[in-house]
Amino acid sequence: MSQPGDADGSDNDGSADPAIVTENLAKRYGDVSAVEDLSVSIDRGSVYGFLGPNGAGKTTTMRMLTTLTRPSEGTARVAGASIENRDAVTRHVGYLPEEPPVYDELTAREQLEYAAGLRDLPRGEATPRIDALLDRFDLAGDADRRIDGYSKGMKQKVGVIQAVLHEPSVVFLDEPTSGLDPRAARTMREAIADLADREMTVFLSTHILPVVDELADTVGVLHDGRLVAEGSPERLKDRAEGDGGSLEEVFLRVTREEQPHRADHPDTEDG
Amino acid sequence: MAETGSVPGVPPWLRRAWLIAVVSLRRQFRKILAHPWLAFLQGFTVLFGAVVAVGQLPVAGFESLWSQPGGYVFGRRVAAGEVAGPRGIVRGFAGVVFVLTLFLTVLKETTEGAMDSHVDTMLLAAGPRSVAVGGLLWNVLLMGLQFGVVVVAGAVAFGAGSGSPAATALFVLAGAAMVATAVPAGFVIALLVRTAFRRVGVLREHRLVAGAPLVVGYFLLFARIRESIELLAATPVGWYADVGLLGLGGDPVAAAAVLAASPVVAVAFGALSVPLAERVWYADPPAPEDDGGASATVLAGDGAALSVVAGRPARAVARTVWLRVRREPRALVFAAFPLALVASSGVEVVARRPAALPVVVAVYGAATVGMGPTLNPLGAAGVGLQAALTAQGGGRHLVHGYALAAVLPGAPLVAVAALVAGIATGGPPLTLLTVALLGAALSVAAALVSLGVGVAMPNLEGLRPSGSGIRPPKLWATTAFLLAMAVVGLPATVGVGWAGAVDAAGGPPATTVAAGGIGLTLVLAALASGMAYRQAMAAIAGYEME
Numbered sequence: 001m002s003q004p005g006d007a008d009g010s011d012n013d014g015s016a017d018p019a020i021v022t023e024n025l026a027k028r029y030g031d032v033s034a035v036e037d038l039s040v041s042i043d044r045g046s047v048y049g050f051l052g053p054n055g056a057g058k059t060t061t062m063r064m065l066t067t068l069t070r071p072s073e074g075t076a077r078v079a080g081a082s083i084e085n086r087d088a089v090t091r092h093v094g095y096l097p098e099e100p101p102v103y104d105e106l107t108a109r110e111q112l113e114y115a116a117g118l119r120d121l122p123r124g125e126a127t128p129r130i131d132a133l134l135d136r137f138d139l140a141g142d143a144d145r146r147i148d149g150y151s152k153g154m155k156q157k158v159g160v161i162q163a164v165l166h167e168p169s170v171v172f173l174d175e176p177t178s179g180l181d182p183r184a185a186r187t188m189r190e191a192i193a194d195l196a197d198r199e200m201t202v203f204l205s206t207h208i209l210p211v212v213d214e215l216a217d218t219v220g221v222l223h224d225g226r227l228v229a230e231g232s233p234e235r236l237k238d239r240a241e242g243d244g245g246s247l248e249e250v251f252l253r254v255t256r257e258e259q260p261h262r263a264d265h266p267d268t269e270d271g
Numbered sequence: 272m273a274e275t276g277s278v279p280g281v282p283p284w285l286r287r288a289w290l291i292a293v294v295s296l297r298r299q300f301r302k303i304l305a306h307p308w309l310a311f312l313q314g315f316t317v318l319f320g321a322v323v324a325v326g327q328l329p330v331a332g333f334e335s336l337w338s339q340p341g342g343y344v345f346g347r348r349v350a351a352g353e354v355a356g357p358r359g360i361v362r363g364f365a366g367v368v369f370v371l372t373l374f375l376t377v378l379k380e381t382t383e384g385a386m387d388s389h390v391d392t393m394l395l396a397a398g399p400r401s402v403a404v405g406g407l408l409w410n411v412l413l414m415g416l417q418f419g420v421v422v423v424a425g426a427v428a429f430g431a432g433s434g435s436p437a438a439t440a441l442f443v444l445a446g447a448a449m450v451a452t453a454v455p456a457g458f459v460i461a462l463l464v465r466t467a468f469r470r471v472g473v474l475r476e477h478r479l480v481a482g483a484p485l486v487v488g489y490f491l492l493f494a495r496i497r498e499s500i501e502l503l504a505a506t507p508v509g510w511y512a513d514v515g516l517l518g519l520g521g522d523p524v525a526a527a528a529v530l531a532a533s534p535v536v537a538v539a540f541g542a543l544s545v546p547l548a549e550r551v552w553y554a555d556p557p558a559p560e561d562d563g564g565a566s567a568t569v570l571a572g573d574g575a576a577l578s579v580v581a582g583r584p585a586r587a588v589a590r591t592v593w594l595r596v597r598r599e600p601r602a603l604v605f606a607a608f609p610l611a612l613v614a615s616s617g618v619e620v621v622a623r624r625p626a627a628l629p630v631v632v633a634v635y636g637a638a639t640v641g642m643g644p645t646l647n648p649l650g651a652a653g654v655g656l657q658a659a660l661t662a663q664g665g666g667r668h669l670v671h672g673y674a675l676a677a678v679l680p681g682a683p684l685v686a687v688a689a690l691v692a693g694i695a696t697g698g699p700p701l702t703l704l705t706v707a708l709l710g711a712a713l714s715v716a717a718a719l720v721s722l723g724v725g726v727a728m729p730n731l732e733g734l735r736p737s738g739s740g741i742r743p744p745k746l747w748a749t750t751a752f753l754l755a756m757a758v759v760g761l762p763a764t765v766g767v768g769w770a771g772a773v774d775a776a777g778g779p780p781a782t783t784v785a786a787g788g789i790g791l792t793l794v795l796a797a798l799a800s801g802m803a804y805r806q807a808m809a810a811i812a813g814y815e816m817e
Contacts, residue, residue: 029555068391070553090395101389105301106294117290118396120283146301162392 017080019044019170019201020065025074027060027225034060035225038074042203042218044169047196049216049233050205053255057225058205059098062172065203066095079169079201094168098175100159104148108139108158111147112165119166126165133161136194137187153184160191170201177208189215209247219247221254229254284404287397291386291405296412312746317420324364324425342425346432354520358512359504361429365445365512366503367492368421369453372414374489376457380410381464381482390552403548407458407541415450422446426515433519442515448533449511455540462547469554493615581675584664588672589679592644592651606642610635613753620764627768629693629706630789634760636688637713638753640681641721646752647744648673648722648807649729649814666811670722670804677718685710702785709763709789716796717756723803724752726810759799763792 020042027035035057042048052058063069065078067086076083079092102111109130116126134140137157147155156176163171173192177185185208192215195202206212212219213233221229229236229250236250281289303310326341327334345357386393386406393402423443430439468475492499503509510529513521581589596603617631644651648669652659659665689710693703728748744752766788770781778784 063391066391066395068394068553069555087398090398093395095392095395097391101392103298103388105298105305110294114290114294115392115396118287118393118401120287166396 017044018042018077019046020048020076020078020203022065022076023074025061025064025076026072027057027064027069028072033225035064035071035222038222038225038227040220040227040230042201044201045196045199046217047192047202047204047215049212049219050203050222051207051209051212051219051251052205052222054207056222056255058222059174060225061222062095062174062203062205066090066093066172091166092169094163094166094171096156096159096163096171096173096176098178100152100155102147102155102158102162105146107144107146108134108150108154109143111158112161115162115165121166129165130161133165137161137191151184153180156180156188157184160188164195164200168200170203171195172203172205174205175207176204177206177211185211209251213247221251223255284398284401287401288403288405288408291393291397291402292408292412295386295405295409299409299413313417317417320418320421321424324421325428328428342428343432346429346434346438348432349516349519350433350435358516358520360500361516362509362512363500363502363504364425365449365515366506366509367496367499368418368446369449369508369511370492370499370503372418372450372453373457373460374485374492376410376414376454377461377464378485378489380458380461384461384465384551386548386552394552399549399552400545402552403545404541406548407455407544410458411450411454414454415447418450419446422449429515435519438515438519441517445511445514445529448514448529451537452533452540455537455544459540459543459547462544462551465551466547466554469551495618496615581671582668584662584668585671585675588659588668589676591655592673592676596644603643606639610639610642613638613757620768624768626696626771627764628696629689629698629702630709630760630763630767632692633685633689633706633710633713634756634764636685636710637681637717637760638756640677640685640714641717641752641756642749643677643721645673645677645718645721646725646748647730647742648725649811650731650742650744653742660811660814666814667808670726670807670811674718674722677721678715681718682711682714685714705789709792712793713756713760713796716759716800719800719807720755720759720803721752723806724748724755726807726814755799759792759795761792762788762795764788766791 018041020040022038022040025035025038026033038061040048050058050061060069064071065076065083067083067089071083078089081088081092083089102108106114112130112134113126116123116130121129131140134143137160139154139157139161142150142154147158150158156179160173160176163173176192177188180188189211192202192204196215196217202215204212204216216233219229219231219233219236220227231239233247237245237247239250303313322337322341323339324342326339327337327344329343345361348357384390384406386402390402393405397405423446426439426442426446429442430436468478468481474481507525507528510522510525513523513525514529515521517523517526614635617635621628621631649656651673652669659669662668686707687710690703690707693706698706725744725748728745728751730742730745730748767785770784770788773779773784774781779787
């Protein structure tokens with residue numbers, strides 16, 4: 001449903017409003033709770049590192065924020081639009097799922113032209129943008145080769161380009177560096193930093209803690225569907241100084257199985 | 272790529288839907304061309320359909336290739352003033368094509384939805400309406416191209432036979448109207464089925480059983496083609512033929528009804544597909560179900576009885592095969608098509624010699640047992656092949672496990688089916704026992720022959736990291752296996768089917784002829800399965816991964 005006073009239901013005017021706000025967001029599948037009582041506020045143009053063990057609810061959260069899954073409870077606004085307003089949200093977001101959403105039968109250029117067509121990007125605008133991004137990701141030489149001959153890292157790069165081709169204001173990246181060799185991972189990290197420099201908000205889910213440490217302005221740790229820690233990497237590390245002062249120590253401490261984490265007592269700093 | 276610029280008067284969502292359809296069609300073509308056996312199978316099927324539609328031609332030597340009447344002969348008969356007979360048959364043929372189009376759309380969309388691949392990304396980029404309509408348009412284009420060849424061939428032949436070029440154009444129009452209605456109807460039915468599977472646990476759990484009537488209907492459509500034509504000629508789906516026959520004896524009211532209803536039906540089903548597709552795509556994943564683990568354990572668990580026939584590693588392989596098949600039964604759909612193609616021969620034999628029914632059931636049942644994962648064990652093992660082969664005695668256990676997976680449920684089922692068929696034909700107890708044993712023995716032989724052929728001609732696509740599903744066998748492996756089963760089953764079929772006739776003609780007694788045929792089949796089965804087993808074991812022992 002559109003918001004009052006706004007044609008597309010969003011208020012994406014570059015103001016200081018947060019890029020993503022969630023209030024008590026929850027998702028339950030029958031008796032199983034995937035995400036519970038999630039409340040975060042993410043600034044525009046920042047990189048939010050979203051950490052959590054396998055099955056913590058990270059992907060479910062991203063699916064709710066991209067409107068692919070309806071929440072069981074709570075509300076959220078992405079780029080100023082309520083996630084109940086699918087059209088308004090989707091035009092402002094890009095999403096790279098864990099498995100790069102590219103077709104083996106197409107070339108990278110065909111895949112990206114297809115993505116541009118689905119987003120209604122005029123050809124005159126899309127072509128130079130595709131060329132520039134292919135160049136930026138070192139794929140220009142392979143752009144007219146079929147994707148079935150690509151390595152996982154190359155597919156991942158095509159997936160990232162596809163996610164940002166329409167220059168969304170918020171981009172969700174699910175494990176963008178997993179399975180990449182060191183060189184490709186570095187290119188990906190630089191690209192993510194580049195997105196943030198261009199005022200895109202990056203919601204980055206990953207297991208690779210050094211990536212978050214290097215890139216994220218804020219880190220949120222999800223465990224059993226609940227936000228158990230949140231803050232800047234430095235502040236979180238300060239808190240874990242007694243345990244070694246690394247983000248890894250913070251992660252291990254707050255996601256210990258035996259440690260109870262109640263929604264009403266989250267171990268959060270900024271949230 | 273397809274043009275994505277704006278087209279005046281075309282709403283953006285429809286433009287995006289068209290883009291999705293065209294790109295999906297291009298991907299489909301490239302996928303087919305990348306697999307020569309698939310291209311051959313599709314090309315052969317379309318060509319065969321075109322030959323059936325054209326039928327007999329006044330060309331020297333053509334009769335030896337195909338002798339059944341088709342579009343040309345019916346055109347000649349209509350031109351000669353005969354209307355009722357050809358009209359009935361053409362209506363029936365139109366009905367068969369309609370049902371086939373509908374069936375194939377339902378089957379394709381329930382087993383692998385048009386937009387299943389990366390649907391999330393498409394939904395975010397283009398929205399559900401474009402994606403749903405794009406998927407529907409893709410199906411229309413795909414079926415239109417496949418059936419279009421058949422329809423155009425039949426239309427041209429009819430036009431030539433009747434001397435009416437207008438009839439050719441009208442039959443093409445009828446074909447277009449048919450695809451425009453049958454495909455959207457099938458698309459919507461498939462979405463309803465998928466929604467039901469998602470929402471109703473019992474249906475989801477027994478989806479293989481729920482889908483069985485569809486497959487049985489498909490078999491019957493071909494196995495009883497004459498009855499199918501007669502039946503469908505009397506229904507509204509036969510009215511498409513009246514469009515083609517306008518001015519040549521076709522019912523103008525029926526033709527007008529079809530032409531008026533087709534666009535309405537197409538648009539209505541198209542509109543209906545959007546909310547239904549949204550229900551499928553945005554639905555929460557189904558709750559955990561009984562995934563077959565218990566039944567698989569009963570079949571191949573650690574029970575003492577089974578440990579007599581197979582060791583634990585082989586039982587573990589068999590159990591894994593069952594679990595995978597149970598959880599992804601659609602992976603075995605590939606087996607239905609070749610079996611349907613050869614089913615008509617069996618039906619023909621039984622129509623001529625009803626006494627052969629139990630043997631035909633035994634032979635076809637056994638062939639079905641061997642048409643599963645045993646026909647491509649290396650490809651079916653897929654990404655797990657390396658683990659299986661690097662285990663101690665892994666290759667041997669793999670062969671034994673796959674054989675066990677096929678024989679354990681297959682042999683008793685085929686034996687019972689042959690027994691039931693024997694009771695239906697009124698055989699004495701000894702005959703009933705014999706055909707039941709024959710069914711079981713042929714099932715064991717089929718599994719081993721299938722393994723021998725499958726290991727020799729593997730389809731290794733499943734070894735790619737992205738291919739974790741059960742891969743279909745190679746076309747040549749399927750052909751070789753079915754040919755071997757035909758040779759093995761022939762003596763018993765002929766012996767039992769023609770025993771009475773031989774006896775009546777003064778030959779040996781019927782029981783001797785029947786026993787001789789069955790005996791020879793058993794000898795052939797033993798020889799073939801022995802050779803195949805040795806070949807499978809030797810090949811897998813020396814197998815080197817690429």
